[in-house]
Amino acid sequence: MDEIYIRPLTLADIERLPEMELNFQAEAHLAVEKTVAGLNVTWRLVERPLVPPFISVDYNIDAQDQAEIRQRLAENDGLYLVAEHAGRLVALLDLEREHWRDTGQVWNIVVHRPYRRQGLGTRLMRRAIRWARHQRLRALALETQTNNLPACRFYQKLGFQLCGLDDHFYSNEDIDLNEVALFWYYEL
Numbered sequence: 670m671d672e673i674y675i676r677p678l679t680l681a682d683i684e685r686l687p688e689m690e691l692n693f694q695a696e697a698h699l700a701v702e703k704t705v706a707g708l709n710v711t712w713r714l715v716e717r718p719l720v721p722p723f724i725s726v727d728y729n730i731d732a733q734d735q736a737e738i739r740q741r742l743a744e745n746d747g748l749y750l751v752a753e754h755a756g757r758l759v760a761l762l763d764l765e766r767e768h769w770r771d772t773g774q775v776w777n778i779v780v781h782r783p784y785r786r787q788g789l790g791t792r793l794m795r796r797a798i799r800w801a802r803h804q805r806l807r808a809l810a811l812e813t814q815t816n817n818l819p820a821c822r823f824y825q826k827l828g829f830q831l832c833g834l835d836d837h838f839y840s841n842e843d844i845d846l847n848e849v850a851l852f853w854y855y856e857l
């Protein structure tokens with residue numbers, strides 16, 4: 670059987686990225702409980718089952734995402750990797766160095782659905798951590814959503830810390846819609 674190998678992303682790969690199936694399913698989510706008393710504001714994350722499970726039906730790398738990846742690749746100030754197996758792309762990691770805060774912003778870490786839970790995401794992220802240490806960055810940063818519990822578990826297992834949330838990131842109803850932005854950091 671062919672090996673899954675990791676190599677630099679090329680310009681020609683970008684239009685093939687939508688071939689990957691990126692949908693995910695979550696049986697539970699992190700519900701956000703917010704209380705406000707003037708400036709005494711607290712947010713509490715509580716893991717709760719989702720009935721029925723949440724299924725992301727439109728998660729893909731669309732034309733806008735491809736344009737942004739193309740631009741970052743052209744700037745070449747980060748780490749851009751794909752995994753390939755038997756001639757098809759099966760994972761992407763796209764990380765941009767943000768000089769102003771000495772941090773690597775991970776814009777995309779995705780694995781084609783049939784290739785998940787085989788350590789591929791971990792292999793990519795370990796490469797990112799090694800690269801960022803070599804660049805003397807202070808942290809890797811990324812954002813995910815409270816309904817993407819599989820990704821939250823993945824980041825937690827890798828040693829990322831959950832450092833904050835923004836309950837108005839996507840809309841004015843993020844808490845009610847069970848989709849709140851979470852911000853994670855990996856200290857280097």
Ligand SMILES: CC(C)(COP(=O)(O)OP(=O)(O)OC[C@H]1O[C@@H](n2cnc3c(N)ncnc32)[C@H](O)[C@@H]1OP(=O)(O)O)[C@@H](O)C(=O)NCCC(=O)NCCS
Nearest residue numbers: 778779780785786787788789790791813819820822823826
């Ligand atoms: C998140 C994602 C990149 C993980 O990639 P992966 O290759 O499946 O991850 P790994 O196999 O390296 O998993 C490492 C560990 O993370 C945790 N983990 C990963 N997926 C998990 C899941 N669905 N449920 C629970 N834990 C999970 C486990 O602890 C796992 O170790 P184990 O398999 O020994 O139990 C992948 O699920 C994915 O592409 N999801 C869809 C796209 C996405 O949501 N990307 C993140 C956007 S913010």
